[in-house]
Amino acid sequence: MNATASTPAPAETATHRKKSDRMRVLLVAYGSRGDIEPMLALAARLQESGAEVRMCAPPDFAGPAEDAGVPLTPIGRPVREMVRGAVTGTAPMPAQGLPERAARLVATTYEAVATAARGCDVMVATGLFPAAAGARSVAEELGIPYVFVACFPTYLPSPHHAPLARPGHPLPPQASDNRALWDLDAENLNALFGTGLNAHRATVGLPPVDDFRDYVLTSRPWLAADPALGPWKEPADLDVVQTGAWLRPGGRPLPAGLQAFLDAGTPPVYVGFGSIPVRDAQGVARAAVEAVRAQGHRVLLSGGWAELAPVDDQDDCFRVGEADHHTLFPRVAAVVHHGGAGTTTTAALAGTPQVVVPQMADQPYWAARVAELGIGAAHDGADPTRETLSAALATALDPRTRARAKAVAGLVRTDGATAAAQLLLGTAG
Incomplete structure (x- = not known):
């Protein structure tokens, strides 16, 4: 379904949720600033409601997290040069090496999240799939709810749009059946990332995952995009909860x-x-x-x-x-x-x-x-x-x-982060 702030739905859980007087939320975001800012917007709304918020993200964003009053556990090395290489071609990333790099990111994220997640009640993840997979493995071990959030509709499988092309796995030319393309995408992700995830899971005593993408997304991902700008279209195969975009409070004076x-x-x-x-x-x-x-x-x-x-x-x-x-x-x-x-x-x-x-x-x-x-x-x-x-x-x-x-x-909503915080805190619906 296409749930919004007026029709909230709880986070998907495969296990129990701990009871505590003050909810402790761990936010995991691996990517550029566009992945970090929505999480900081959510953090602000959660803090206003009395929740304790922690974050795992690349060390590039220690400053913004500190300014927001969110303790940061860094994931790996700075992401800026990786992004520069991907865009400019100055640091080529051949497809044949991607599974190895993804496996390292799974392990690096797992290590950071395992430390930060102690005592947390719920985890919210976004950004690159291998990092989110490592984070979910920690949530699985700890028995806490895990939510994956996408910031744009085409990150999620749908018959209404095609998937993004994966490195070394271009989409077939002239293909028009989106569901078939998403089936191919699932195969590509298993080949690129699934083996590395399962190899790491074996080292920490977790069973293998059959479908990498399904494991990362769950059957009920959230979509932090404005319904007027980036609508989720029905019918769809996933039960997507569209909260609206997560925007940080504005109004700060200009230099x-x-x-x-x-x-x-x-x-x-x-x-x-x-x-x-x-x-x-x-x-x-x-x-x-x-x-x-x-x-x-x-x-x-x-x-x-x-x-x-x-x-x-x-x-x-x-x-x-x-x-x-x-x-x-x-x-x-x-x-x-x-x-x-x-x-x-x-x-x-x-x-x-x-x-x-x-x-x-x-x-x-x-x-x-x-x-x-x-x-x-x-x-x-x-x-x-x-x-x-x-x-x-x-x-x-x-x-x-x-x-x-x-x-x-006049159509753009500003309550997306509030709606998401209410879903996590269980104060809506």
Whole structure:
């Protein structure tokens, strides 16, 4: 079913749940910042309700976790270079080595989670499948409920969309039967990750898993995506609980320099790729600056993991580091970004037109949704030029697109993290 905040459902459990006066929740997220931020949003809502929250995540995110008051147990080494290699090709990851790397991630995550999960009542996991598999093994051993959450619909099997292509296992050309493709995906995941998971489970005295994907997802995964932006379609094979997107509370003040830049002229166009590197940062920055200027706007560059920087010293371009998107996006003319779930949702909530330049994973999905909804434009491909980006911006900056973006903003919910916290705490339904 497609449950929302008004029709909550409890977390799936294969075992008993311990009783305690104060619920202790462990959040496990292995991926980029787009995987971490929703968990911190959930953490904030859980803490408001009196729960104790811990997190396991890559060490890159120790700072954001500390700022949120969430103790972090790091999983392995920093993830930034892995993401950079996957996007830029600077650190090739051949498919033939993927099972070995996945097996190491299972073991590394298991070790971190086994330490952090002591005394916890429930576990919520997201991000890369091998890490989630290692986490669920710990939950299984401890006999505590485990929930897997996806931040975009196409991460979950459905007859309405095809799976993501797996490294070394491309989808058959011209294939149109989505259920057959998802059956093939299950086989691919068993081949890529199942053997390593079962080898590790044998070392800790757990029985083998027959279907890797089913083990990670469970029959009742959660979907932390806004129903207007990323709807879950029925009928479907999984009993998906769609809570709405998990957004951190906004309203934090902007840095003084950024505030002064915004106040000094007309709304700029924001360009940023979050925690996603790009293949040619200098070329992307130049294309973006020139395209935005060609549309008659000032430019606001966000450095991020792409390390975007101004291409000259003209005062119509400003570079910003960290800034609260909830505060910033209502003040810009358009948002040019990579298409992460959080950035897409926050721009939509602000009623600000978007141009999505997708790089990987869920980003093509969000680019397509932005175009389908009429709230912006989907750039064709990951490498923008002045001409291609200027054309996309012309669509986004059209008054009709802005009007549509304002209309859709009224449909975007902000209670997803609250709904998820209520489900975990058992205070709803």
